[in-house]
Amino acid sequence: MLLAIDCGNTNTVFSIWDGEKFLCTLRTSTHHSRTADAYFTWFSTLISHYGITADITDVVISSTVPRVVWNLRVFADRFFDCRPLVVGKPECMLPVMPRVDEGTRPGPDRLANAAAAWDRHGGNIVVVDFGTATNFDVVAEDGAYVGGVIAPGINLSLEALHQGAAALPHVDISRPEKVIGTDTVGCIQSGVFWGYSGLISGLIEKIKTEYGQPMKVVATGGLAPLFEQAETGFDTIEDDLTMHGLVVIHKYNKDAGTL
Numbered sequence: 001m002l003l004a005i006d007c008g009n010t011n012t013v014f015s016i017w018d019g020e021k022f023l024c025t026l027r028t029s030t031h032h033s034r035t036a037d038a039y040f041t042w043f044s045t046l047i048s049h050y051g052i053t054a055d056i057t058d059v060v061i062s063s064t065v066p067r068v069v070w071n072l073r074v075f076a077d078r079f080f081d082c083r084p085l086v087v088g089k090p091e092c093m094l095p096v097m098p099r100v101d102e103g104t105r106p107g108p109d110r111l112a113n114a115a116a117a118w119d120r121h122g123g124n125i126v127v128v129d130f131g132t133a134t135n136f137d138v139v140a141e142d143g144a145y146v147g148g149v150i151a152p153g154i155n156l157s158l159e160a161l162h163q164g165a166a167a168l169p170h171v172d173i174s175r176p177e178k179v180i181g182t183d184t185v186g187c188i189q190s191g192v193f194w195g196y197s198g199l200i201s202g203l204i205e206k207i208k209t210e211y212g213q214p215m216k217v218v219a220t221g222g223l224a225p226l227f228e229q230a231e232t233g234f235d236t237i238e239d240d241l242t243m244h245g246l247v248v249i250h251k252y253n254k255d256a257g258t259l
């Protein structure tokens with residue numbers, strides 16, 4: 001079985017792929033100092049809680065935080081006796097090579113999103129991924145990742161407002177009915193929710209115009225469902241997109257015989 005690990009700047013997600021479906025999805029916060037033993041204690045406790053018996057033979061990792069990879073490698077080696085495939089490393093092949101400026105290293109989560117979007121929908125796609133950053137990943141007709149947009153994430157924006165302005169409290173994201181807030185919390189919620197709603201639909205429209213061909217829009221990430229599809233222009237919301245991309249990339253390398 002394959003263990004897919006998607007390590008973001010805020011959270012790290014583990015999913016077990018049995019060849020047909022994900023058996024479980026486990027989430028922890030990202031810390032580069034977490035040891036291989038700590039990962040295993042957490043992982044084995046949770047899978048036994050869910051009654052899963054998983055014979056892990058392969059591990060694939062996407063990490064937007066380079067420092068965590070070392071402990072995850074030790075984790076894979078020590079407990080599953082395997083060398084993980086790390087997306088973005090030269091030895092990890094991609095179904096289609098990205099086309100970006102020389103020297104650019106696209107985030108591995110964006111490469112996974114592109115591989116997943118191409119596998120599920122073919123090319124001419126924009127992925128909107130709501131994580132620490134809100135990123136837009138453009139996938140060309142042939143499946144190549146060709147760039148996109150990186151905007152500050154929603155929770156990051158809320159936190160920055162609270163950190164930077166003495167009178168502004170920490171507020172959780174929610175969808176206010178009205179745009180004109182009548183208390184401080186309502187004003188902040190409106191700024192972030194309706195501000196993002198405009199940012200998303202505006203950027204999708206601009207990307208489509210610049211791209212010049214019809215495109216499908218796939219949204220992913222924890223906060224995607226907060227936005228009405230009609231308001232933003234999402235065609236679908238797929239919460240397992242990045243994980244699916246990791247499975248696709250792993251299969252591609254396995255089939256090529258390099259693993």
Ligand SMILES: Nc1ncnc2c1ncn2[C@@H]1O[C@H](COP(=O)(O)OP(=O)(O)OP(=O)(O)O)[C@@H](O)[C@H]1O
Pocket residue numbers: 007008009010011012130131132133172173220221222223
């Ligand atoms: N209504 C909500 N309000 C606040 N947070 C939410 C809400 N719904 C989901 N979340 C949070 O969204 C997060 C899931 O988002 P996702 O995994 O896509 O990105 P992330 O973990 O925040 O970022 P990254 O992948 O960059 O580490 C979870 O931490 C979850 O608690």
Ligand SMILES: CC(C)(CO)[C@@H](O)C(=O)NCCC(=O)O
Pocket residue numbers: 008009064104105106107108109110131132133135150
């Ligand atoms: C944009 C983030 C932070 C989103 O997780 C990640 O994909 C990343 O660190 N990217 C590197 C730069 C780039 O993608 O061009």
Ligand SMILES: [K+]
Pocket residue numbers: 008109130131221242
């Ligand atoms: K993510």
